[in-house]
Structure formats: C-alpha cells, structure tokens
Amino acid sequence: MSLIKLIKKLPKTELHLHIEGSLEPSLMWALASKHGVSLPFDSVEAIEAAYQFEDLQSFLDLYYQGADVLRDEDDFYQLMMAYLTRCYEDNVVHAEIMFDPQTHTSRGVGFDVFMPAFQRAMDEAKQKWGMSVYLIMSFLRHLPEKDAIETLTQARAYYPMIKAVGLDSSELGNPPEKFVKVFAAARALGFKCVAHAGEEGPPEYIWQALDLLRVDRIDHGVRSIEDETLMKRLKDEGIPLTVCPQSNIKLCVFDHMKEHNILELLDDDLCVTVNADDPSYFGGYLNDNYRALMTHLAMDEIQLVKLVKNSFIASFLPPEEKNSWLRKIDLLVAGQ
Ligand code: ADE
Ligand code: ZN
Numbered sequence: 001m002s003l004i005k006l007i008k009k010l011p012k013t014e015l016h017l018h019i020e021g022s023l024e025p026s027l028m029w030a031l032a033s034k035h036g037v038s039l040p041f042d043s044v045e046a047i048e049a050a051y052q053f054e055d056l057q058s059f060l061d062l063y064y065q066g067a068d069v070l071r072d073e074d075d076f077y078q079l080m081m082a083y084l085t086r087c088y089e090d091n092v093v094h095a096e097i098m099f100d101p102q103t104h105t106s107r108g109v110g111f112d113v114f115m116p117a118f119q120r121a122m123d124e125a126k127q128k129w130g131m132s133v134y135l136i137m138s139f140l141r142h143l144p145e146k147d148a149i150e151t152l153t154q155a156r157a158y159y160p161m162i163k164a165v166g167l168d169s170s171e172l173g174n175p176p177e178k179f180v181k182v183f184a185a186a187r188a189l190g191f192k193c194v195a196h197a198g199e200e201g202p203p204e205y206i207w208q209a210l211d212l213l214r215v216d217r218i219d220h221g222v223r224s225i226e227d228e229t230l231m232k233r234l235k236d237e238g239i240p241l242t243v244c245p246q247s248n249i250k251l252c253v254f255d256h257m258k259e260h261n262i263l264e265l266l267d268d269d270l271c272v273t274v275n276a277d278d279p280s281y282f283g284g285y286l287n288d289n290y291r292a293l294m295t296h297l298a299m300d301e302i303q304l305v306k307l308v309k310n311s312f313i314a315s316f317l318p319p320e321e322k323n324s325w326l327r328k329i330d331l332l333v334a335g336q
Pocket of ligand 2: 016017018168196219277
C-alpha cells in the first residue's frame with residue numbers, strides 16, 4: 001500500500017486540537033450574518049486571505065476575533081460536529097479536544113451554552129461512528145491565575161465531561177510558574193494536565209511545566225531539542241509531545257517544513273505525536289499534517305507507524321483500549 005493510502009487507512013488519535021481553531025471561514029461568515037456580528041472582512045475569501053501570520057500573537061489576535069461569532073448552543077454544536085465529521089473522514093477514532101472557556105465567558109457566553117452543545121455533538125459522533133472524544137479545558141495564560149481559578153470553579157457542574165486541563169494562548173512572558181495553584185487544584189480534582197510549552201518559549205518553560213505543573217504531556221515542545229538534559233528527561237519518563245507541524249510553519253517557528261525537527265525528535269525515541277492545532281487557520285487537518293511530513297521530510301513507513309502508535313500511547317484512553325488499537329494497527333500493517 002502506498003504511504004498516502006496508509007496515512008488515510010490507519011486508525012489515529014488527535015491530541016492537540018483547539019475546537020475554536022477549527023472554525024472554518026465559511027461557518028464564521030454564516031454565524032456572523034446570523035447574529036449580525038460585523039467582521040472586518042467583506043467575503044469568505046477575504047477571511048481566508050487574512051490567514052498570514054508572523055508569530056503566535058498575530059494568529060491569536062485573529063483567532064479571538066473569529067471566536068466572537070460563536071454565540072448560541074447551535075453554533076457550538078455546528079462547530080464541534082464539523083470537526084468530528086473531519087475526524088471521521090480522516091479515520092481519527094479518538095480525539096482529545098481543547099476548548100477555551102474564557103474566550104466565551106468573557107463575552108457573556110457561559111458553560112451552559114457550550115458544554116451541552118459539545119455533549120450533543122460528541123454523543124452523535126459516538127453513536128454514528130463509534131468515535132470517542134475527551135475534552136481538555138484550557139486556561140488562557142495571558143490572563144491572571146485568579147481568572148483560571150474562577151474558570152475551574154465555574155466548570156463544576158461539568159467536571160464529569162472534562163478529562164484534563166491545559167494551558168494555552170500567548171506563551172512568551174507567561175511562564176507555567178504563573179499557574180502553579182490552579183494546576184495543583186485541578187490535579188487534586190483528578191484531572192489530567194497538559195500545557196503548551198516550548199512552542200515559542202524556551203526549554204525553561206518545558207522544565208516548569210514538568211516540575212511545577214506536573215503535566216502528563218507537553219503541547220508542542222519542539223524547542224526541547226535545544227536542551228540535551230531535557231531531551232533525556234522526556235525520553236526516560238516517556239512524556240509525550242503533541243507536535244503540530246503545519247501550525248509551526250504558519251506561525252514561523254520553523255521557516256519551512258523541510259527544517260521541522262519532528263522526525264529528529266522521533267528518531268531520538270521521544271514519544272512524539274502529529275496534530276493539527278488550529279486546522280482552519282493553518283491550512284490542514286490531521287492527515288494533511290502527516291502528508292506534509294511525507295512530502296517535505298521524506299517520512300517513511302516505519303516512522304509513520306511509530307507516530308500513529310504514539311498517538312494512542314500518548315492518549316488518556318484506558319490501557320485496554322490503547323492496546324486493542326495498537327494490535328489493530330500491527331495487523332493492518334502486517335496484512336497490507
Ligand atoms: N491557542 C490556539 N492555538 C494555540 C497555539 N498554537 N499556541 C498557543 N495558544 C493557542
Ligand atoms: Zn495549540
């Protein structure tokens with residue numbers, strides 16, 4: 001089987017995906033007109049044309065502006081359903097999806113609007129396609145820790161729907177140490193923990209995420225490569241990195257896909273995974289990211305299978321489910 005076909009055929013998980021970042025320009029346009037929200041664009045094409053970024057912040061400015069069209073329960077249901085449909089098409093059988101409550105609560109759109117909408121779409125995807133979905137509630141790191149603590153409290157009625165907490169938004173100047181208390185509280189409540197670190201920020205932020213926030217996974221983490229001791233720690237402890245190749249190119253973390261270090265990290269035996277981050281803004285969903293590694297980095301079949309297996313190993317699925325998917329992958333690869 002060709003590598004392209006194998007990418008499509010293999011069951012996969014996606015572990016680093018911001019649901020607000022899957023808002024396609026066409027849906028943004030439709031919701032803006034539904035709610036009478038004025039956008040600084042005069043067509044869907046003009047929205048698409050604006051997706052040129054020089055760094056993380058230039059993207060975040062547009063991303064928060066775009067999220068303003070999400071107002072009622074049906075908007076959030078459409079958003080989640082559109083992404084889960086893409087998962088089905090890409091053979092993503094399990095997804096761990098981040099959402100940013102503060103992006104919505106700050107506009108007067110509360111948990112009672114978006115959580116039931118997410119649940120409805122997740123139930124439908126489970127029933128139609130057998131897909132499993134976990135939610136990761138992410139705190140915005142450019143805001144004070146007390147706001148994150150308030151968000152954790154506001155979410156109380158929905159704790160059973162949430163698997164983990166995360167940390168995203170503007171990394172530089174907002175180190176993990178700013179959020180020690182809220183992560184300790186989340187851990188005490190039984191949540192798994194993840195944090196964006198080492199996307200634009202230095203290896204020191206990854207150390208802090210590990211030592212101070214005690215995270216189970218690092219989101220991005222591509223700058224680990226600058227610190228040999230850190231690489232050894234990640235490898236020895238099997239701490240996964242959820243890497244997002246196309247995101248890193250769009251946000252100029254690397255100048256070109258040919259320079260991306262994901263396969264070096266993989267060949268160094270780190271538990272690296274492939275993810276789309278904000279697919280609507282970065283021009284590709286999960287399989288597009290795998291295909292980019294094939295085209296520009298000459299990823300081979302062994303590396304592909306390792307990356308896909310890592311996506312299950314790094315997930316928060318129960319061990320029996322992980323093992324069952326790993327066995328299915330071995331059978332599929334052996335029988336192709
Ligand atoms: N929020 C959405 N996408 C993000 C990214 N790539 N880094 C930090 N915060 C984000
Ligand atoms: Zn991200």
